[in-house]
Amino acid sequence: MEHLATVVSLRPATEDERPALENLVELYCYDWSELSHLDVREDGRFAALELAPYWRDDWRHPFVLVVEEKFAGFALILERSTLTGTSGVFDMAEFFVMRRYRRQGVGRAAAFSAFDQFRGPWEVRQRQENPAATGFWRSVIGEYTDGRYLETPVATTEWIGVVQTFSTRAMPQI
Numbered sequence: 170m171e172h173l174a175t176v177v178s179l180r181p182a183t184e185d186e187r188p189a190l191e192n193l194v195e196l197y198c199y200d201w202s203e204l205s206h207l208d209v210r211e212d213g214r215f216a217a218l219e220l221a222p223y224w225r226d227d228w229r230h231p232f233v234l235v236v237e238e239k240f241a242g243f244a245l246i247l248e249r250s251t252l253t254g255t256s257g258v259f260d261m262a263e264f265f266v267m268r269r270y271r272r273q274g275v276g277r278a279a280a281f282s283a284f285d286q287f288r289g290p291w292e293v294r295q296r297q298e299n300p301a302a303t304g305f306w307r308s309v310i311g312e313y314t315d316g317r318y319l320e321t322p323v324a325t326t327e328w329i330g331v332v333q334t335f336s337t338r339a340m341p342q343i
């Protein structure tokens with residue numbers, strides 16, 4: 170399949186792009202509905218994430234993934250650990266590549282760009298019901314860090330899964 174990595178850009182979403190991002194989140198929820206048995210509300214939409222805080226709080230970073238000037242996904246990045254609340258730790262809160270762009274290196278290029286743009290300690294979490302995501306992150310983080318990452322099981326009252334932890338601070342940008 171054609172490799173699209175060279176034409177992928179991951180850039181901050183403007184506040185004007187919030188409605189577009191909300192629509193992309195809706196598609197992301199639709200994908201998740203298969204794994205987590207989510208239903209739509211009476212208006213036919215999922216109870217989507219509240220995105221307004223992403224333009225209010227300086228520790229939240231909304232990004233759109235663009236391929237050849239078209240939206241191809243998004244990344245929601247936090248500068249605070251979701252597991253411990255520690256600030257200064259980057260957390261990949263949500264990450265999505267639209268189906269038509271998958272398995273062409275788009276997610277990999279976007280993840281590398283995120284790690285390049287936010288230098289420091291990272292935590293990337295996956296729920297156990299999404300083993301494909303774990304396969305993806307192991308591959309991408311393994312390559313980015315040259316295998317220098319830890320993977321730890323996590324079980325909280327809200328979710329069960331794994332977290333990969335690593336630091337991009339000392340790594341050369343790829």
Ligand SMILES: CC(C)(COP(=O)(O)OP(=O)(O)OC[C@H]1O[C@@H](n2cnc3c(N)ncnc32)[C@H](O)[C@@H]1OP(=O)(O)O)[C@@H](O)C(=O)NCCC(=O)NCCS
Nearest residue numbers: 264265266271272273274275276277295301302304305308
């Ligand atoms: C997971 C996801 C981001 C992958 O994006 P992508 O653009 O298809 O990934 P890439 O093409 O860059 O894949 C890079 C490598 O990751 C691994 N990988 C990708 N998708 C995978 C899958 N479904 N299962 C197992 N490994 C996978 C492969 O090693 C792949 O390399 P290869 O294609 O040469 O074998 C995408 O499928 C997606 O958005 N899924 C729905 C949302 C989601 O699960 N987000 C993550 C939440 S933690």
